[in-house]
Amino acid sequence: MARYNKVMQVSEPYQATLTFGPARREVAVGHVIDITPAQPFRFDSGAEIATLSLAYQTYGTLNAERSNAIFICHGLTGDQYIAGPHPVTGKPGWWEAIVGPGLVLDTERYFLIVSNVIGGCMGSTGPKSINPLTGHVYGRDFPVLTIADMVRAQVLLLDALGIDKLFCVIGGSMGGMLALEWAARYPERLVACAPICTAARHSAQNIAFHEIGRQAVMADPGWAGGDYITQGSFPAKGLAVARMTAHVTYLSEMGLQDKFGRRLQDKQQPSYGFEVDFQVESYLRHQGMTFVERFDPNSYLYITRAMDYFDLAEGQKLADIFRDTPVRFCVVSFSSDWLFPTSESRHIVRALNAVAANVSFTEVETDKGHDAFLLDVPAFHATLKGFLDGVATARGLR
Amino acid sequence: MARYNKVMQVSEPYQATLTFGPARREVAVGHVIDITPAQPFRFDSGAEIATLSLAYQTYGTLNAERSNAIFICHGLTGDQYIAGPHPVTGKPGWWEAIVGPGLVLDTERYFLIVSNVIGGCMGSTGPKSINPLTGHVYGRDFPVLTIADMVRAQVLLLDALGIDKLFCVIGGSMGGMLALEWAARYPERLVACAPICTAARHSAQNIAFHEIGRQAVMADPGWAGGDYITQGSFPAKGLAVARMTAHVTYLSEMGLQDKFGRRLQDKQQPSYGFEVDFQVESYLRHQGMTFVERFDPNSYLYITRAMDYFDLAEGQKLADIFRDTPVRFCVVSFSSDWLFPTSESRHIVRALNAVAANVSFTEVETDKGHDAFLLDVPAFHATLKGFLDGVATARGLR
Numbered sequence: 001m002a003r004y005n006k007v008m009q010v011s012e013p014y015q016a017t018l019t020f021g022p023a024r025r026e027v028a029v030g031h032v033i034d035i036t037p038a039q040p041f042r043f044d045s046g047a048e049i050a051t052l053s054l055a056y057q058t059y060g061t062l063n064a065e066r067s068n069a070i071f072i073c074h075g076l077t078g079d080q081y082i083a084g085p086h087p088v089t090g091k092p093g094w095w096e097a098i099v100g101p102g103l104v105l106d107t108e109r110y111f112l113i114v115s116n117v118i119g120g121c122m123g124s125t126g127p128k129s130i131n132p133l134t135g136h137v138y139g140r141d142f143p144v145l146t147i148a149d150m151v152r153a154q155v156l157l158l159d160a161l162g163i164d165k166l167f168c169v170i171g172g173s174m175g176g177m178l179a180l181e182w183a184a185r186y187p188e189r190l191v192a193c194a195p196i197c198t199a200a201r202h203s204a205q206n207i208a209f210h211e212i213g214r215q216a217v218m219a220d221p222g223w224a225g226g227d228y229i230t231q232g233s234f235p236a237k238g239l240a241v242a243r244m245t246a247h248v249t250y251l252s253e254m255g256l257q258d259k260f261g262r263r264l265q266d267k268q269q270p271s272y273g274f275e276v277d278f279q280v281e282s283y284l285r286h287q288g289m290t291f292v293e294r295f296d297p298n299s300y301l302y303i304t305r306a307m308d309y310f311d312l313a314e315g316q317k318l319a320d321i322f323r324d325t326p327v328r329f330c331v332v333s334f335s336s337d338w339l340f341p342t343s344e345s346r347h348i349v350r351a352l353n354a355v356a357a358n359v360s361f362t363e364v365e366t367d368k369g370h371d372a373f374l375l376d377v378p379a380f381h382a383t384l385k386g387f388l389d390g391v392a393t394a395r396g397l398r
Numbered sequence: 399m400a401r402y403n404k405v406m407q408v409s410e411p412y413q414a415t416l417t418f419g420p421a422r423r424e425v426a427v428g429h430v431i432d433i434t435p436a437q438p439f440r441f442d443s444g445a446e447i448a449t450l451s452l453a454y455q456t457y458g459t460l461n462a463e464r465s466n467a468i469f470i471c472h473g474l475t476g477d478q479y480i481a482g483p484h485p486v487t488g489k490p491g492w493w494e495a496i497v498g499p500g501l502v503l504d505t506e507r508y509f510l511i512v513s514n515v516i517g518g519c520m521g522s523t524g525p526k527s528i529n530p531l532t533g534h535v536y537g538r539d540f541p542v543l544t545i546a547d548m549v550r551a552q553v554l555l556l557d558a559l560g561i562d563k564l565f566c567v568i569g570g571s572m573g574g575m576l577a578l579e580w581a582a583r584y585p586e587r588l589v590a591c592a593p594i595c596t597a598a599r600h601s602a603q604n605i606a607f608h609e610i611g612r613q614a615v616m617a618d619p620g621w622a623g624g625d626y627i628t629q630g631s632f633p634a635k636g637l638a639v640a641r642m643t644a645h646v647t648y649l650s651e652m653g654l655q656d657k658f659g660r661r662l663q664d665k666q667q668p669s670y671g672f673e674v675d676f677q678v679e680s681y682l683r684h685q686g687m688t689f690v691e692r693f694d695p696n697s698y699l700y701i702t703r704a705m706d707y708f709d710l711a712e713g714q715k716l717a718d719i720f721r722d723t724p725v726r727f728c729v730v731s732f733s734s735d736w737l738f739p740t741s742e743s744r745h746i747v748r749a750l751n752a753v754a755a756n757v758s759f760t761e762v763e764t765d766k767g768h769d770a771f772l773l774d775v776p777a778f779h780a781t782l783k784g785f786l787d788g789v790a791t792a793r794g795l796r
Contacts (some may be wrong), residue, residue, distance in 0.1 A: 272441075
C-alpha cells in the first residue's frame with residue numbers, strides 16, 4: 001500500500017467483525033486498516049489515542065496518475081456502503097442509484113473512497129471499539145469529537161492510500177459539513193467540493209432536535225450510563241424514539257401528507273387505542289425498530305454532538321475561511337428541506353462569492369425534504385453529474 | 399344554578415384537590431361540578447360513563463340577558479386558568495395578557511368560561527380520575543376520546559350554567575379544533591367563532607410528532623403500562639422528552655436562532671460532553687422538567703390521540719359541514735407557524751367562503767411560531783379585539 005505520509009504505520013486491510021443490535025448479531029463489515037501516526041491522534045477536546053482503525057470501501061479503479069479519486073462523506077447514520085448489499089441490513093447502499101458505470105458516480109471514470117467516520121459503528125474507531133489502554137469497550141470513555149476530528153482521520157486514510165490530491169469531496173447533510181471542512185482546512189488536497197443540503201454551522205433548531213434524540217437514548221434505562229455493551233442491556237426503545245424524531249425532520253410536510261395523509265393502517269375504523277391506527281405511525285415505528293438493529297446508541301450520541309459543535313467560521317467571517325481557495329464548489333439545496341433549508345446553502349454561497357471563489361449553486365425543486373439527497377431526484381443527479389463532468393473535462397480526466 | 403337541560407343532575411361547585419408530578423404534590427384546582435346526564439355520557443368509541451366531573455373557571459359577570467358569554471377552549475396542555483396565579487405552577491394564566499377590564503377579553507363586557515377538557519388532568523374527568531365502577535384510578539381504562547367528545551361535555555357544562563347561546567367560542571391550536579367542532583355541530587348555540595392557528599384535520603406530520611411523544615412516554619418503564627399512579631412510579635423522563643419534542647414544534651427556526659443561536663450556557667468553551675453546552679439545550683431541558691410537575695402522562699397520551707383523530711369533514715366536503723351556518727368566523731394564522739401553517743387556515747376559510755359564510759381571515763406576521771397565540775403579538779390581539787368589538791356592536795352588546 002502506497003503511503004503519502006511515510007512516517008506512520010498502517011496495517012494491511014482486514015475484515016472486521018462487529019456486533020449489532022439488541023440481539024448482538026455478529027457481522028463482517030468490510031475493509032478496515034489500523035493506523036498508528038507518528039504522533040498520537042489528537043482530538044479537538046485535547047484527548048489523544050495512539051492508534052485508530054478506519055473502515056472503508058472503494059468503488060472503481062485508481063488511475064495511474066492517481067488523479068481520479070472522489071472522497072464521499074456519509075451522513076449521521078450513513079456508512080461506507082454507498083453500493084450494496086449492506087452487510088448488516090442486506091439492503092442496497094445509500095447511493096446505489098448513482099454509483100456504477102456511466103452513472104453520476106461513474107465507476108469507470110472515478111475511484112470512489114467512502115470511509116466510516118471515527119465515532120461511528122461500522123468498523124472505524126468509536127465508542128463500541130475496545131480501548132487498548134483498558135482492554136474494555138470505550139463506551140462513554142470515548143473522546144467527544146468534532147467534524148474536524150473526523151476529517152483529520154480521513155486525511156490519515158488518504159495518506160495511507162497514497163493519494164496526494166482528491167478529484168472531489170462530496171457529501172450530503174453531515175457529509176456536507178465534512179466536505180466543507182475538507183475544503184476549508186486542506187484546500188491543497190482537493191480539486192472540487194460538493195456540499196449538499198448542509199450548513200456551515202448547526203442551527204439552534206437542529207441542536208434542539210439532536211438534544212431530544214440524545215435525551216431519549218439516555219432516558220432509557222437500557223443505556224446504563226453508556227455501558228450497555230458491558231452490562232448486557234440495550235436502549236432500543238430510546239434509540240427508536242430518537243430515530244423517529246430525526247426521521248420526521250428528514251421528510252417534508254407535503255411529502256408526508258402525499259405519502260400517508262390520514263390513511264389508516266389495515267383497518268376501516270380507528271381502534272380508539274394507542275396501537276397503530278395511522279399509516280404514518282406504522283411507518284415511523286418501523287423506522288425506529290429497524291434502526292436499532294444496525295446503529296450503535298453511543299455512536300448516535302457522539303455523532304449528533306459533533307454536528308452540534310460544527311461552526312466552520314467560529315467567530316471569524318465565513319468568507320475569510322475560503323479566501324484564495326483554489327477549490328471549485330457545487331452547492332446544492334432542496335426546496336422542501338426544512339432541516340438544512342436553502343437559506344443555509346445561500347449563506348455558504350454568499351461567503352464563497354465574497355472571495356470570488358468558483359461556485360455554482362442549485363436549489364432543486366422537490367417535495368422529498370432533506371432525504372432528497374438519498375432518493376431518486378433526477379434534477380439533483382443531473383446537477384451533480386454536470387459539475388463532475390465539467391471539472392473532469394477541465395482537468396483533462398478521461 | 400340555572401339549568402338549560404333540566405333533566406340532568408348537577409352538583410354544587412366544589413374545590414377539587416388533585417395530585418401532580420413525580421413528587422405527588424396535592425393542589426386545589428378550583429371549581430368543579432359533577433354532572434349526571436339523563437342518559438350516560440357516550441364517547442365516540444361507544445364507551446359510556448354515568449357521571450362526569452367538569453372543572454372550570456369564569457371571569458367577568460354574566461349579564462341579565464345571558465348574552466355575553468365567551469367560551470374559551472384551551473390547547474393540548476392548557477387548562478381553565480387563562481388568568482393566574484395558576485394553582486400548580488404559581489405562574490400567570492396562559493392568556494393573562496389579554497384578560498381583564500378593557501383588554502381583548504374584556505371582563506367588564508364579557509363573561510368568560512374556560513373548562514378543562516375531559517381527558518385532562520386539572521379536575522375534569524380523565525385518566526387520573528377514580529373510576530366509580532372499580533374505585534380505582536382509571537389509567538388506561540379511561541375511554542380513548544375525541545375532540546367531539548370534549549365538546550359534547552362542554553355543551554353539558556353550558557347547560558348546567560343555564561346559558562342558551564354563547565356570544566363566541568374562541569380557541570387556539572387544539573382549542574381551535576374545539577371551536578370549529580362547536581360551530582359545526584352546535585351552530586344554534588353560538589353567535590361567533592374564532593379558530594386560531596388550527597386545522598380542520600390533523601396532518602400526517604402532526605400525527606407523527608404526537609406518536610413520537612407517546613412512544614417516548616410509553617418507553618419509560620415508569621409509565622408502567624399506564625398504571626403509574628397505582629404502582630407508585632412516574633414516567634418523568636419520557637414525558638420530558640415528549641414535551642421537548644412538542645416544544646420545538648411550537649417555535650420557529652428563526653425564533654430559536656434569534657433567541658439562542660449557538661450561544662453557550664454559562665461557559666466560554668464547549669465541554670466536549672453530553673451535559674448542557676448550548677443555551678437552547680438548557681432551555682429545552684427546563685421545558686421538559688417543569689412540564690412533568692404539572693401534567694399527567696396519560697392525559698398527554700389521550701389528548702394527543704384525540705387531536706390525531708380530529709377530521710371535521712371525515713369523508714365529506716368541509717364546506718358542506720358549514721352550509722347555511724349563521725355563525726360569524728374570525729380565522730387567524732401566524733406566518734412562522736409550521737405546526738398549524740397558514741395553509742390549514744386557508745383550507746378552513748375556503749370551505750367557509752364556498753358556502754358564503756361570514757368569515758374574516760388574518761395571517762399575522764411574526765417569527766414566534768405556533769406559540770404566537772400565547773405571546774405578546776399586538777397584531778393578533780388587535781385582530782381578535784376588532785372581531786369581538788364588531789360582533790358585539792352588531793349584536794347590540796354593551
